[in-house]
Amino acid sequence: MAGSGSSGSGSSSAPCASCKLLRRRCTQECVFAPYFPPEDPHKFAIVHKVFGASNVSKMLQELPAQQRADAVSSLVYEANARMRDPVYGxxxxxxxxxxxxxxxxxxxxxxxxxxxxxxxxxxxxxxxxxxxxxxxxxxxxxxxxxxxxxxxxxxxxxxxxxxxxxxxxxxxxxxxxxxxxxxxxxxxxxxx
CATH class of the missing domain: 1.20.58 (Methane Monooxygenase Hydroxylase; Chain G, domain 1)
Structure with a gap:
């Protein structure tokens, strides 16, 4: 499961920020890949720290595909707010x-x-x-x-x-x- 090699499976050559942080193989079915690109690892790191990868994965899978980008934007915004103000966000x-x-x-x-x-x-x-x-x-x-x-x-x-x-x-x-x-x-x- 340490698939951080340069020739990953699927169309992208690098794993998404989520798979890279979690040190797992990034597949074509990865729910995080469209929203957490490898060139912006901080975006996923902060969401993972506040909400947890499994919770974010469940939320995204329960949503229709057309609403996922907005949900990720909201999660990133709330995670940043929670880092600044842990009580009220x-x-x-x-x-x-x-x-x-x-x-x-x-x-x-x-x-x-x-x-x-x-x-x-x-x-x-x-x-x-x-x-x-x-x-x-x-x-x-x-x-x-x-x-x-x-x-x-x-x-x-x-x-x-x-x-x-x-x-x-x-x-x-x-x-x-x-x-x-x-x-x-x-x-x-x-x-x-």
Whole structure:
């Protein structure tokens, strides 16, 4: 079974990465050969280390031929993720990216609220205190929308302990907008 010679059976002259690593003869029926070429031994080595050759072989044999390439790509991706993060693997990477997206959405919402507030204040010109109730209502509506966004994240299971902190920050975003509005009104009253 030590068939790592240069003249292997079948059409290929070298055994696939799997057979080379496992030190066995690579045949034409080898389930690994189409997906683990000899010139990329690391690809199979990492999959073998995480999942085991027999498990990968069983998975590939149970799948239709047209789905095997996608399955191998997924196995390689997950194996690489498991090597970086043995506990969470791909889920850890996905969770991290979702948290980044949530933080960026929150920052974008804050930036939009600040821009809206500044444009509104410039548009109002020298507004008096009587003009503040509609603005206050708008700010309260934005606060409710940010809280609704936080509850939507919780319903979708996207919020963990970091997400709870983000919801706190979303709530404080509305408070920050209200404080910005009050500060702008105070500045205008000083200049009026």
């Amino acid at each position: 791909c889920v850890g990477a996905i969770s991290y990216l979702q948290q980044q997206v949530s933080q960026l959405q929150m920052q974008l919402a804050l930036a939009k609220a600040e821009i809206l507030l500044c444009v509104q204040m410039q548009h109002d010109g020298h507004a008096t205190a009587s003009a503040s109730p509609p603005s206050l209502q708008r700010q309260q509506q934005q606060l409710m929308e940010s809280e609704a966004y936080g509850s939507l994240l919780m319903q979708n299971g996207l919020m963990n302990s970091t997400g709870a902190h983000q919801q706190q920050m979303l709530g404080s975003a509305g408070n920050t907008a209200l404080m910005l509005q009050e500060a702008c009104l105070k500045k205008e009253s000083l200049w009026a």
